[in-house]
Amino acid sequence: MKNFVIKKRCSDYEPLDLLKLRKSLQKSGASRSLCDEVVSEISPKIKDRSTSNELFKLARKTLAKKSQVLAANYHIVRGIYELGPTGYPFEKLCAEMLKKKGFHTRVGVILKGEHVKHEVDVIAERSDARLLCECKFHNKNTGKSNVKVPLYIHSRFLDILGHHGKSAYNSYAIFSNTTFSKDAITYAEGVGIKLFSMNYPRKNTFVDHIIRYKIYPITCLKTLKRRDIQFLLDKGVVVIKQLKEKIDLLQEREIKPNEIIAIQREINLLLKA
Amino acid sequence: MKNFVIKKRCSDYEPLDLLKLRKSLQKSGASRSLCDEVVSEISPKIKDRSTSNELFKLARKTLAKKSQVLAANYHIVRGIYELGPTGYPFEKLCAEMLKKKGFHTRVGVILKGEHVKHEVDVIAERSDARLLCECKFHNKNTGKSNVKVPLYIHSRFLDILGHHGKSAYNSYAIFSNTTFSKDAITYAEGVGIKLFSMNYPRKNTFVDHIIRYKIYPITCLKTLKRRDIQFLLDKGVVVIKQLKEKIDLLQEREIKPNEIIAIQREINLLLKA
Numbered sequence: 033m034k035n036f037v038i039k040k041r042c043s044d045y046e047p048l049d050l051l052k053l054r055k056s057l058q059k060s061g062a063s064r065s066l067c068d069e070v071v072s073e074i075s076p077k078i079k080d081r082s083t084s085n086e087l088f089k090l091a092r093k094t095l096a097k098k099s100q101v102l103a104a105n106y107h108i109v110r111g112i113y114e115l116g117p118t119g120y121p122f123e124k125l126c127a128e129m130l131k132k133k134g135f136h137t138r139v140g141v142i143l144k145g146e147h148v149k150h151e152v153d154v155i156a157e158r159s160d161a162r163l164l165c166e167c168k169f170h171n172k173n174t175g176k177s178n179v180k181v182p183l184y185i186h187s188r189f190l191d192i193l194g195h196h197g198k199s200a201y202n203s204y205a206i207f208s209n210t211t212f213s214k215d216a217i218t219y220a221e222g223v224g225i226k227l228f229s230m231n232y233p234r235k236n237t238f239v240d241h242i243i244r245y246k247i248y249p250i251t252c253l254k255t256l257k258r259r260d261i262q263f264l265l266d267k268g269v270v271v272i273k274q275l276k277e278k279i280d281l282l283q284e285r286e287i288k289p290n291e292i293i294a295i296q297r298e299i300n301l302l303l304k305a
Numbered sequence: 306m307k308n309f310v311i312k313k314r315c316s317d318y319e320p321l322d323l324l325k326l327r328k329s330l331q332k333s334g335a336s337r338s339l340c341d342e343v344v345s346e347i348s349p350k351i352k353d354r355s356t357s358n359e360l361f362k363l364a365r366k367t368l369a370k371k372s373q374v375l376a377a378n379y380h381i382v383r384g385i386y387e388l389g390p391t392g393y394p395f396e397k398l399c400a401e402m403l404k405k406k407g408f409h410t411r412v413g414v415i416l417k418g419e420h421v422k423h424e425v426d427v428i429a430e431r432s433d434a435r436l437l438c439e440c441k442f443h444n445k446n447t448g449k450s451n452v453k454v455p456l457y458i459h460s461r462f463l464d465i466l467g468h469h470g471k472s473a474y475n476s477y478a479i480f481s482n483t484t485f486s487k488d489a490i491t492y493a494e495g496v497g498i499k500l501f502s503m504n505y506p507r508k509n510t511f512v513d514h515i516i517r518y519k520i521y522p523i524t525c526l527k528t529l530k531r532r533d534i535q536f537l538l539d540k541g542v543v544v545i546k547q548l549k550e551k552i553d554l555l556q557e558r559e560i561k562p563n564e565i566i567a568i569q570r571e572i573n574l575l576l577k578a
Contacts, residue, residue, distance in 0.1 A: 147495030148452060148488045179421060183464075184456035191456075191492070215421045219464070221418030 039083045042174070050075060060106035061243065062099070070094050096254055100298060101305040104252045108239050109173075109230060111251035112209045115265065119169030123153045125249055126167045126207045126228075130156040132245040135163070146194030162201045163226075164189065168208040174241060177208050179215040182225050189225075207238065225287040246303050248272045255294045260285060272299045312356045315447070323348060330364060332380035334516065335372070343367050369527055373571060374578040377525045381512050382446075382503060385482045387524035388538065392442030396426045398522055399440045399480045399501075399541040403429040405518040419467030435474045436499075437462065441481040452488040455498050462498075480511065495503045519576050521545045528567045533558060545572045551573070 036048040050071055055060050074094050078087065088110065096103035104111075115121040127137040135156035143152050143164075154165035154186040166185050168177050189204045206212075206220070208229040218228050230237050242248060249254060250264055250272055263285055276299050282292050309321040323344055330340040347363050361383065365476075369376035377384075388394040391554035400410040408429035416425050439458050440448050462477045479485075479493070481502040493500050501511050515521060523529060523537055523545055536558055542548050547571050555565045 146491045180453075180457045183460040184453045185495075187456040187459045221419045223460075 036078065036080045036082075037160040038087055039081060041084060045081070047134065048078065052093060053087070057106065059239070060095065060102045062095065062102045062106075066098060066102075068127065070098065092254075100301055103240075103254060104248055104302055105243055107252045108242050108248070109209075111249045112171070113171065114170050114251035114261070115249055115270065116169065116171045119167060120209075121249075121265050121270045122209060123167045124268070125247065126165060127154045127156075127245045128271045128273070129241055129245055130154065130163070130165070132247060134158050135161075143192050144195045145188070145191030147191055150154070150188050152192075156205075161203075163203060163205055164192065164201050165205045165207060168206060168210075168227060170208070170210045173210055175210050177206070177210065177216055177229070178213045179219050181206060181208075182216050182220040182223070182227075185225060186219075186223050193237055209238070221223075246273070246305070250275050252302075253295060253298055255291070255298045260287065272302055275299060276303070307353065309353045309355075312354060314357060314445070318354070320514075321351065326360070326364060330368065330379065332512070333368065333375045335368065335375045335379075339371060340377075343371065352495060365527075373527065373574055376527060377575055378512075378516055380525045381515050381521070384445065384522045384524035386446070387534070388522055388543065389442065389444045392440060394522075394538050394543045395442040395474075395480075395482060395563055396440045397449045397541070398520065399438060400427045400429075401544045401546070402514055402518055402520050403427065403436070403438070405520060407431050408434075416465050417468045418461070418464030420464055423461050423465060425465075429478075434476075436476060436478055437465065437474050438478045438480060441483075443481070443483045443533060446483055448483050449486055450479070450483065450489055450502070451486045452492050454479060454481075455489050455493040455496070455500075458498055459492075469519050482511070519546070519578070521575050523548050525575075526571055528564070533560065541567060545575055548572060549576070 034142060037045040038048050040043055054067045054071050057070055058064070062070070077090060092103050092106055095106055110120065112125070115125065123139050127139050130137050135158045137157075138155045139153065140153050141152050143150050143155075152164050153167040156163040156165060166181070168181060170177075185204050185206055189201070193200060194234050203224055203226055205226040205228065208227070210229065211231040212220070212227055213227050217227065217232055227233070228241065229237055250269060251261055253272065260282070264275065264281065267278070267281055269278055269281065275281075276296070279292065279296060282295065310318040311321050312318055327340045327344050330343055331337070335343070343364060347367050350363060351360065365376050365379055368379055385395065385398070388398065396412050400412050403410050408431045410430075411428045412424050412426065414428050416423050416428075425437050426440040429436040429438060438452070441454060443450075458477050458479055462474070476497055476499055478499040478501065481500070481503065484499055484504040484519060485493070485502050490500060490505055500506070501514065503511055522543060524534055526545065531554070537548065537554065540551070540554055541553055542554065548554075549569070552565065552569060555568065559566075
């Protein structure tokens with residue numbers, strides 16, 4: 033296995049790195065010993081020139097046998113990509129997270145500024161804070177958000193406050209399903225823009241938030257078929273809690289009763305975890 | 306000819322519109338009667354399902370027989386696209402224009418801001434003004450600059466002034482080889498950012514500036530071959546005045562003496578126009 037290579041998304045090859053695989057598994061919350069167990073179980077099954085996607089699926093399947101919750105956690109980053117190609121479901125995911133934090137939310141609102149109108153992805157209001165949010169959804173994990181994003185958001189914030197008054201909103205937040213560049217983080221911290229992404233805040237990332245508040249995207253469900261996901265997204269169902277409340281949509285889709293039971297069981301397991 | 310269609314860049318077809326063709330010719334500065342003359346001369350030569358590029362070349366060739374200067378003017382917008390694929394030659398073109406306005410210029414300068422460092426495409430200094438410039442080069446004419454561009458530039462300006470002091474620079478200018486959206490123009494006017502593009506200022510566009518100051522890109526030369534253009538761009542030669550001063554580069558390239566004479570003649574004609 034020493035000389036095995038793995039084909040990455042970008043079509044390049046890289047040497048198989050079992051340590052890297054173990055680290056990625058650990059992020060799901062699995063213990064060191066469980067990660068070791070999974071790695072040793074799958075390593076004989078890895079083929080030379082496998083794609084990173086095949087490797088991921090193998091690891092996820094093996095982890096799911098140990099714990100469905102950990103398998104869902106392991107799938108979160110990819111699950112969010114699978115909400116694409118449009119950014120709208122990601123906006124709804126961010127809004128659901130803000131709801132869990134006690135905010136009342138509105139998605140896709142046009143607000144007047146001093147000079148021009150702005151489309152604000154999510155407005156979140158709570159008794160102690162009024163937040164404006166920008167949701168940057170990238171289809172590929174090469175789409176790092178650079179410093180231009182917090183730069184234009186800062187001007188947008190100033191323009192909106194210029195019309196609505198300085199105390200109308202407390203701050204702007206930017207959510208991203210990828211990472212922010214170092215400059216983007218430094219600038220945002222400097223001007224008081226809040227960031228939530230896959231690499232920031234370091235000890236409380238977007239994934240940590242999803243796990244804590246159980247805002248799993250429906251794409252994390254092992255029991256839900258790919259072809260049914262788009263149907264649900266089109267109906268505005270993005271997170272598993274929404275699916276639990278609208279489970280009859282699956283009957284409408286003519287999914288077999290025993291499959292529906294399996295989906296419900298997985299949802300309940302994740303929500304109670 | 307009534308039902309002829311033209312294949313656009315984006316692979317769509319549109320009906321042949323001779324009025325539109327005449328209008329585009331008029332922008333070169335040609336008189337109405339000359340435009341009519343060109344249109345009636347080329348219309349029997351147009352074939353059904355020609356590409357817009359073929360139509361453009363036919364019109365340019367016919368116009369060139371009447372006036373090489375008007376033909377060069379007609380070619381300016383396309384000539385700038387041909388400076389691509391990188392945006393660096395466009396930055397040099399903008400710098401050359403600013404030089405003609407009496408500015409001392411520096412291209413690609415890193416400036417400290419209050420929070421982060423910024424790369425400024427061109428810094429232009431004159432006794433009465435210190436300008437920062439952003440040069441937005443698009444490879445396709447679908448790349449309209451939207452409001453996010455002046456928004457991030459405004460924050461960048463504030464961040465730079467935050468470090469260098471409020472009186473360090475008078476304003477920011479954005480140059481674009483395409484157009485600005487309505488919102489981009491409204492916002493830029495509101496916060497005092499200067500714009501120079503293909504649709505703004507309406508009576509003094511980027512093309513008007515090029516004609517007035519004779520800052521023709523070398524890609525506008527009819528006598529210069531496509532394969533020699535990249536060689537010259539790599540040597541930092543972007544506008545015809547630079548080529549006039551470095552004409553020996555063409556000898557180095559082993560271009561035939563009679564071709565070099567033709568190139569020199571075309572350059573002199575344009576510079577004296």
